[in-house]
Amino acid sequence: MMFSLRTSTIALYLIAMTAIPTHLSVQSQSQSKERHVHYKLIDLGTLGGTSSFFGSSIVTLNDSGVATGQADTPAANPFFPKELPILLDDPQIYHAFQWRDGVLTDLGALPGGGDSAGIAVNERGDIAGFSKNGLIDPYTGIPEIRAVLWKDGNLLDLGTLGGNESFTNSVNNRGQVAGFAQNDVIDPLNLFGLGTQSRAFLWDKGEMHDLGTLGGPDSFGVYVNDRGQVAGFSYTSSTTNPNTGLPTQHPFLWEKGEMKDLGTLGGTQVYAVNGLNNNGQVVGLMTLAGEKVFHGYLWNGRKLVDLGTFGGDTSAAIWLNDAGEVVGQADYSTPCPGCVSPTIHKAFLWKDGVMSDLGTVDKCSAAYGINSKTQIVGASGDCGIAVHAFLWENGTIVDLNTLVPPDSGLQLVYGLYINERGEIAGLGVPPGVPVQNVESQGHAFLLVPVRAE
Numbered sequence: 001m002m003f004s005l006r007t008s009t010i011a012l013y014l015i016a017m018t019a020i021p022t023h024l025s026v027q028s029q030s031q032s033k034e035r036h037v038h039y040k041l042i043d044l045g046t047l048g049g050t051s052s053f054f055g056s057s058i059v060t061l062n063d064s065g066v067a068t069g070q071a072d073t074p075a076a077n078p079f080f081p082k083e084l085p086i087l088l089d090d091p092q093i094y095h096a097f098q099w100r101d102g103v104l105t106d107l108g109a110l111p112g113g114g115d116s117a118g119i120a121v122n123e124r125g126d127i128a129g130f131s132k133n134g135l136i137d138p139y140t141g142i143p144e145i146r147a148v149l150w151k152d153g154n155l156l157d158l159g160t161l162g163g164n165e166s167f168t169n170s171v172n173n174r175g176q177v178a179g180f181a182q183n184d185v186i187d188p189l190n191l192f193g194l195g196t197q198s199r200a201f202l203w204d205k206g207e208m209h210d211l212g213t214l215g216g217p218d219s220f221g222v223y224v225n226d227r228g229q230v231a232g233f234s235y236t237s238s239t240t241n242p243n244t245g246l247p248t249q250h251p252f253l254w255e256k257g258e259m260k261d262l263g264t265l266g267g268t269q270v271y272a273v274n275g276l277n278n279n280g281q282v283v284g285l286m287t288l289a290g291e292k293v294f295h296g297y298l299w300n301g302r303k304l305v306d307l308g309t310f311g312g313d314t315s316a317a318i319w320l321n322d323a324g325e326v327v328g329q330a331d332y333s334t335p336c337p338g339c340v341s342p343t344i345h346k347a348f349l350w351k352d353g354v355m356s357d358l359g360t361v362d363k364c365s366a367a368y369g370i371n372s373k374t375q376i377v378g379a380s381g382d383c384g385i386a387v388h389a390f391l392w393e394n395g396t397i398v399d400l401n402t403l404v405p406p407d408s409g410l411q412l413v414y415g416l417y418i419n420e421r422g423e424i425a426g427l428g429v430p431p432g433v434p435v436q437n438v439e440s441q442g443h444a445f446l447l448v449p450v451r452a453e
Contacts, residue, residue: 036391036398037422039447041408043430044099047106048074049092052444054416054425056368057274057318058169059120061417061425061446067099068118068127069444073106077115079142090115096129096150099446107150110134110157114143118150119169126151128171128179133157137164139195147179147203158203161210163196168203170223177203178224178232183210187217189238191246200232200254211254214261216247221254223276230254231276236261241268243291253282253299263304267291274328275319283317283326296328298350307350310357312343317350319369326350327367327376336363340384347378347392359397361388369417369424377415377424387435389415389426400424400447410445413438422449 046052049072054060061067072092080091096107096118107127109116112134119129127150132143147158147168160166163182170178180198187197200211200221213219216235223231232254235247248268253260253276267287271294274284282299288306296307296317309315312331320326327349334344347358347367358367360380367378374393377400381387389400389412400412410428413435417425424447433441 036393036396036403037449038403039400039424040450041404041410041412042099042446042448043408043410043428044069044071044097044104044444044446046073046443047071047095047097047104049094051440051442052097053094053439053442054427054444055119055169056414056416057272059122059417061419061423062121062123062125063420064123064125065100065419065421065423065446065448066121066125067425067444067446068107068121068129069097070094070117070129071097071104071106071444075114096127096131098125098127098150100125108155110146110148110155115145116148120171122171122173122175124173124175126171126175128168128177130167131155131157135164137194139164140193147177147181149175149177149203151175159208161199161201161208163194165194166201166208168221170221172224172226172228174226174228175204176224176228178221178230179203180220180232181208181210185217189217189240189247191218200230200234200252200259202228202230202254204228212259214250214252214259216249219252219259222273225276225278225280227278227280228255229276229280231273231282233270233273234259241291244269251282251284251286251297251299253280255280262299265295265297265304265306267294269294272316274317277320277322277324279322279324281320281324283320283328285314285316296326296330296350298324298326300324307348308355310346310348310355312345314345315348316366318367321370321372321374323372324351325370325374327370327378329364329366329378330355336383339363339382344383347376347380347390347397349374349376349392358392361390361397361399365390365397367392368415371418371420371422373420373422375418375422377418377426379414381435385436386413386438389413389424389428391415391418391424400426404447410443411435412445412447413442423447 052071113132116131147166162184166181168179219234266289315330347365364383379386
């Protein structure tokens with residue numbers, strides 16, 4: 001079981017090796033701490049409410065140090081707790097924020113909308129996300145959400161494909177946005193209660209394009225890279241499988257009008273499409289034959305690769321860089337008595353066909369982000385509960401809490417993203433807040449390298 005972390009990645013919401021390789025040597029923190037850069041910790045705070053948040057597997061921090069996420073305001077959410085999970089169930093109204101040059105800016109919402117979220121930022125500072133629009137969806141009875149883009153100081157509603165709702169969590173450096181939107185065709189399956197069909201889209205130069213499907217009624221765009229390729233997943237038919245109650249899903253890669261089916265590892269369900277790099281490589285997790293376990297996968301541009309495990313049942317590929325280096329977590333068969341997860345899982349780096357254990361500062365670990373320098377960030381904890389954010393580099397893993405001043409004011413729980421300057425985005429908890437409450441009472445943070453030891 002992964003560490004529990006809500007995420008704005010729509011794929012995670014809508015779809016419900018025998019020995020440690022010696023390819024990389026894992027050293028102890030005491031041996032390695034002096035060789036790591038130390039950091040200035042910036043607690044981004046909130047917009048007057050309780051918490052602020054970055055999603056996982058999303059570019060929340062660009063290489064110029066501009067960050068985006070969502071933060072609570074003091075206002076109560078009148079629809080709590082009746083909303084879909086996609087809306088980040090929250091008792092307070094939250095707004096998208098921008099962090100730039102030391103200033104946290106409330107980006108607001110569509111007129112009458114209430115909630116909004118900044119989910120991804122490109123190198124130009126464009127921010128993709130979603131906002132409520134003040135209307136009630138007649139199919140769900142709760143507020144509609146729309147894919148939006150904050151660009152040049154303006155908030156753009158990207159619209160739909162004829163239905164009521166849309167969603168995005170990806171924008172590339174050309175200003176293209178990928179996501180999914182409802183059309184006006186009644187969906188007889190209506191698996192998510194949205195009434196009409198969902199279609200992957202690419203928004204480009206003011207126009208939303210329907211990318212089609214792999215044969216079924218619905219598809220979901222998740223990421224767009226700088227080549228304009230879109231990765232996502234789609235139903236391949238309308239026929240439900242008796243062991244899952246869902247139609248078969250496959251990941252896809254769309255390019256220049258063609259949606260390519262990336263295949264399967266033997267099962268019928270894609271649990272997530274978690275990353276797409278600029279070379280058209282895709283990572284995520286999907287079921288094996290029998291649907292009882294899932295493995296991380298990599299589409300390497302030619303074929304679908306099962307990344308395997310450390311001898312246990314499951315793994316998850318969570319992010320990758322442009323060199324095709326993949327990070328995530330994988331199970332051992334070693335039991336973990338009293339833990340949320342029944343077995344030990346460890347963060348991994350998959351490189352050149354080898355899955356390497358990155359170690360842990362607790363019992364278990366998971367890696368969430370990697371840059372081109374193979375600096376990796378993630379979380380370590382008690383096998384189901386994240387406790388300490390970590391950095392892995394040059395063969396060693398270290399608790400990020402030891403690389404910031406002791407009076408910085410947060411316990412760093414999740415390291416989620418690391419940019420090319422080595423700046424890190426993550427989540428932490430203020431003094432007195434248990435790590436288990438990082439989602440409801442935690443704060444988004446940034447770490448900025450300040451000096452080498």
